[in-house]
Amino acid sequence: MIPSGPRCIEPAPAASGPTGSTAPAPAASAPADKSRPALPAMALQCFNGGRWTSLSDLVGTPTIINLWASYCEPCRTELPAIQRVATAGAGKIRVVGIVTKDRTEAARSVIDAKDLTFPMLEDKGQQFAIAASPLVDKALVSLPATLFVTADGRIVYAYQGPALDESKLRDLTGQYLGVTVPA
Template identity: 40%
Template structure:
């Protein structure tokens, strides 16, 4: 009797083990990451980054450091983007979904991109983050400006910085005019930085 009962239990136990083991087959996209990949990206594509804004910025200088020679992927896919090919003036915001000050200031960067459209570009660089987390923030906060992905923090390291949020202001000549690491920026402070370092007047 015991032998017969054991024989009946073996297939049941094997079936249960197969449900929890890594059988090598693909799983359904039920995780947050899988769900994010199946939704449209909230961010703009990166195609326009290599085209200069139609307006002109005052105070463009020929001297100063340039962006590092880095090529990053666009959140929406497509061809990778070389940072030195991005046409200024541009305000680059390094951010992550797990960074509380980043979440605080992201809406101000979205408003800046709308108020200064045609005169400068706002570009996000999502760093050390998950796709699901970044996409959710974009959707929840209505962030539409293009964003690159920098999982290895290459831009931070090239700039010699180890914390985010980080904002980099680059003039029309491709020169870095200012790097701000003071914390979450609001509309007034962003307008002040853009006016002072890029010569672009934007209402706060």
């Protein structure tokens, strides 16, 4: 059974410019810092199967990327807080889960049990974690890991440590993405 909540990433909406052309929609975010690393140029499969999604689809909206797995207790602990921030921040930020090196059935069970609705991608071989690790000077193969990505697709912070609670996640979002998520 495919969970009803998680969907795949949709590209950021385009807004009409003054001449009628389309341009990325403006999004509140910290100022662009070209010295920060860009997301790896790669695609991951949507968790619910089917299409592959390019990480370039994240450009245009400040994004929180959470790498998690069903066998990771701190991951399961923080997922409800991540869902609450995703819901409260809708329209201001995007939250994306990347199921990392996990069995699909086990991850689906967690998604259903925790009623997760934010977009999910699948990274069974840890390609994303391996590609992003040198960019953030951390081994992202240790879970959970949460990346904060600006609207221009630059990784500004990678959090690894104890499970995030809602307050800490909101604080990090404000500090690194310049976005206040309502309580």
